Amino acid sequence: MIIKYFSWIKEHVGKSEERIELPDHINNVNELINYLNELDKKYSLILEKKKLIKIAINKTYSSFDTNISNNDEIAFFPPVTGG
Amino acid sequence: MSKNFPFIKIKIQNEDFDVSDEIKFLHQKNAGAIVNFIGVVRGYDEKNNEIINSMTLEHYPGMTESEIEKIVFESFQRWELIGVTVIHRVGNLKPSDQIVFVGVSSKHRQNAFDGCNFIMDWLKTKAPFWKLEENNNKKNWVSFNENDNQALKKWEE
Helix, strand or coil, X not given: CEEEECHHHHHHHCCXXXXXXXXXXXXXXXXXXXXXXXXXXXXXXXXXXXXXXXXXXXXXXXXXXXXXXXXXXXXXXXXXXCC | CHHHCCCEEEEXXXXXXXXXXXXXXXXXXXXXXXXXXXXXXXXXXXXXXXXXXXXXXXXXXXXXXXXXXXXXXXXXXXXXXXXXXEEEECEEECCCCEEEEEEEEECCHHHHHHHXXXXXXXXXXXXXXXXXXXXXXEEEECCCCXXXXXXXXXXXX
């Protein structure tokens, strides 16, 4: 699985992208962020700011309870500020 | 998808754009009206009362284009439009630099006005871009403006 981070989430996590092997017991984005948080506390920001943070699965807006698989690309980013 | 719609142009680029060239592109077929919006970098942050020296725009390649495509296709569903161009710059920009161009052509003006307004409102809330403002000693990620969500209400049916 590819995980991407943008804007201040990228700065906090310290990378823009990483590849992980998704464990079998992780079924949705909620479970993924809990799993990441267990691996390293730097991911706790995503839990803390969950109400604010947006998610895309395979470059399409999704929600925290959407099912995911190891072939997916997940992105975490703040509300957008273009234009 | 843009290839199938020759009068849709969507570009994410570092380079500046030439407004008169873009108007020429929209000035075709049976167009009777061309409306465009140009977003420009402000040199002052009114919220924090600070001068802005430069701004860096980050985006999510692939998703940015597909989100803008969805918005543009929706505008063609809602109004009788002839051509649409959306150009959004990324990378480092300075005050008074052009950031975004949205141009819409149609047979009659109201469709072009509404289409342009609609595309810009949705781009502000859905297209994955993030602005980092920089002055001499500070960097600040611009926070989302709730007014941009309010602006969408006028498009509810």
